[in-house]
Amino acid sequence: MFESSTIKDIARALNLSTSTVSRALRDSYEISAGTKKLVMDYAQQVNYRPNPNALSLKERRSKSIGIVVSEVANHYFSQAINGIESIANSRGYTVIITQTHESFEREKTNVQHLASRSVDGLLISLSAETSDVSHLEQLHQRGLPIVFFDRVPERIDTFKIIADNAKGAYEATSHLIRSGHLKIAHISSSAHLSISIERLTGYTDALHENGLSIHPEYIKNCPHGGMIQDEVETAVKELLSLKNRPDAIFVAGDRLTMGCMHVLKKLNMLNPTKIAIAGFSNSDVLDLFNPPITSVFQPAFDMGQLATEKLLELIEAKFPVTEFERNILQTRLFIR
Amino acid sequence: MFESSTIKDIARALNLSTSTVSRALRDSYEISAGTKKLVMDYAQQVNYRPNPNALSLKERRSKSIGIVVSEVANHYFSQAINGIESIANSRGYTVIITQTHESFEREKTNVQHLASRSVDGLLISLSAETSDVSHLEQLHQRGLPIVFFDRVPERIDTFKIIADNAKGAYEATSHLIRSGHLKIAHISSSAHLSISIERLTGYTDALHENGLSIHPEYIKNCPHGGMIQDEVETAVKELLSLKNRPDAIFVAGDRLTMGCMHVLKKLNMLNPTKIAIAGFSNSDVLDLFNPPITSVFQPAFDMGQLATEKLLELIEAKFPVTEFERNILQTRLFIR
DNA sequence: GCGGTTTTCGGCAACGTTTGCGTAAATTAA
């Protein structure tokens, strides 16, 4: 099978001890220049690669970090992953990506699996179903470094990287108002999620500031964040069948925005004169849509980078970190 | 820091030897029922998880497989990854996803990294820049199980999972012809890629069968598969500035299709009466586009599943496998 | 040429796990 040469092999071939070879390869001062060259040349020749499992076992760290996101087929997350990779790889870390598909159960098993895989730290954005974070709290208390991004829990005290969701939502809603819409509905992911709460705040703030009142029946939640299209369809249909039918919808999520548009298209309502749409999305093809929709763009790449930097800070800290920040990055409104 | 209990801890606590504990946990016949229960209960209580690094070191396998794709922000690949995960996870394997961003260099470093991470096997779709596969050939000869999917090399003899690209391209091109287009151009990824060759074949076959001749100036390649938008823009502009301007383009790739539409939009040519588009894409939002475009859908999820099954077959084979298949899955044409 | 450094290297243990082998105790057979 697939075997690569070890330090032992090199030691045997060169008639040296394993410790000498090990030190020669790490350019230790206690090895003579001649021996170093001998060893290094030979190692090069046989294409020696240190066995990461042996290293991990010895050093008690795996030089890998785990990522938990809803799904990679979401432009926000795929961009965040690119940011994460850019930092992690440059610092010698491998990333292991897992998807929850918005399921609490999958989140738990993924996290368990990553922990048992002995990752050095965790980068996580909660699933839509997750309201109980005890599975993470437990790991956190046992000392596993964790950084949250995007969807963050209240209870766990660690670094959190989020976008300015309230402001983003405020701007999008304000844009709809400025465009002449007065009956603005709101479709969001599960109600307990941090992003949902923050975006709802921005939405209501915008309405208030413009002297519009909040209609509870205008606010719909999809507990599975758009993974279950039926939830989206029901929400949209309920909005459309209201006696006082809204003339615009502010949608608080990437997948949700797409789902919403699909429903409207199906109902032949995909027309800004009938109902306008603005939503959170990191998609790069929104301008190709008919109609093009105004969107709130999150700096996903930067968020991924920052989250990773913070995580590595935790992982590589010599002393336990007790001061945690909550970094808030600015969103960008694309008016279309 | 983050420590979990080991077999040693259990042995010490229960006043047993590590071997007894190990065997009790694996339900060995040479351990008494009483001891087994004792050990298992205690292990449960302290939430014992075997250290995967120690296991990998001992068993000389990591129970992990490496994936190399262009980018996860591509619906074809994200769907394929879902298929891969569904099989791999159910069989107890972890997947490590890496992205080449269509760069040959990144492909080489990713593959090197995965190999040195001692993955048990590799699932790979070549980058657009890759024409030399010696880095993979080498690993393959040293016994590392590899299965290719989507973009496959000629030279390396192993399992290959592909879509029926020629047929898919043929159908898309035929559709354009049936729609009344006679001057059909073709934009594709780098020319040496298997998918480019096969899709070109389908394209030319369709033209031939319909009595249309092939205009070499109608065929454009983007060596970076659309990652460099300038390449796409140049290709489109060159097509549009032809004295005999094409009235349709068959685009052979997901990212390429989007890039192409962006250019047309920018040039205010995004209109089927000006130029029609049909292309390979696994995007789920194509029907929201303006204009909606006809697309060739690949069974990405199934391809991922099949590729993983084949890879695990190789990995877990007791004897070296010498008979390899080339599985061809059917595409589906969505006419819009 | 002596004692004392310095240089250069090897031996050993350890990380957590499995497994072949050995063996005391318990059971069975005679």
Next chain:
DNA sequence: TTAATTTACGCAAACGTTGCCGAAAACCGC
């Protein structure tokens, strides 16, 4: 009761690596 067998467990090595400690060899000053 004794011998033969079975049961139930412990010991130690191994996977690949590093680091502590010790030690031979080379060097130094005088």
